[in-house]
Amino acid sequence: MNDEIENKLREKNTKPTSMRILVYDFLASQDVARSLSEIENHFYPADRITIYRTLKTFEEKGIVHSIQENSTSKYRLCSDDCNEDTHKDWHLHFYCRICKQTTCRTDINFQAPSQATLRIDEVRLFAKGICENCLDETMQ
Numbered sequence: 399m400n401d402e403i404e405n406k407l408r409e410k411n412t413k414p415t416s417m418r419i420l421v422y423d424f425l426a427s428q429d430v431a432r433s434l435s436e437i438e439n440h441f442y443p444a445d446r447i448t449i450y451r452t453l454k455t456f457e458e459k460g461i462v463h464s465i466q467e468n469s470t471s472k473y474r475l476c477s478d479d480c481n482e483d484t485h486k487d488w489h490l491h492f493y494c495r496i497c498k499q500t501t502c503r504t505d506i507n508f509q510a511p512s513q514a515t516l517r518i519d520e521v522r523l524f525a526k527g528i529c530e531n532c533l534d535e536t537m538q
């Protein structure tokens with residue numbers, strides 16, 4: 399398992415330190431985006447600055463992307479397409495008003511027109527509503 403993460407980090411030109419491996423492993427085990435404070439709480443009492451720096455490095459190296467949600471950022475692992483030059487997480491981010499979770503909706507994508515003469519570096523798609531699980535519950 400750790401070998402696999404080490405390889406993933408090396409593929410993205412990131413030295414696999416033990417903290418980086420732990421943070422990567424935690425994010426890989428989550429199916430929703432996590433905020434810095436949620437990640438800090440999970441690793442308590444690990445040094446918060448190290449965790450913060452780990453996330454910043456991951457973001458620069460195309461390992462995680464952040465989702466801006468009101469005043470907090472949430473983090474989610476990137477696909478293999480992302481690297482230190484560019485992020486390609488051009489999918490919808492969906493916030494559920496009821497369970498307050500943010501998820502990546504990779505089935506809803508922004509496609510740059512193939513004839514485009516401009517260069518897009520970043521796309522932010524953000525929606526709020528009620529997720530499948532919570533909708534199911536309100537129906538019962």
Ligand SMILES: [Zn+2]
Pocket residue numbers: 460461462463476477480481484485486487
């Ligand atoms: Zn990315």
Ligand SMILES: [Zn+2]
Pocket residue numbers: 494495496497498499528529530531532533
């Ligand atoms: Zn929900």
Ligand SMILES: [Zn+2]
Pocket residue numbers: 463474487489490491501502503
């Ligand atoms: Zn995403």
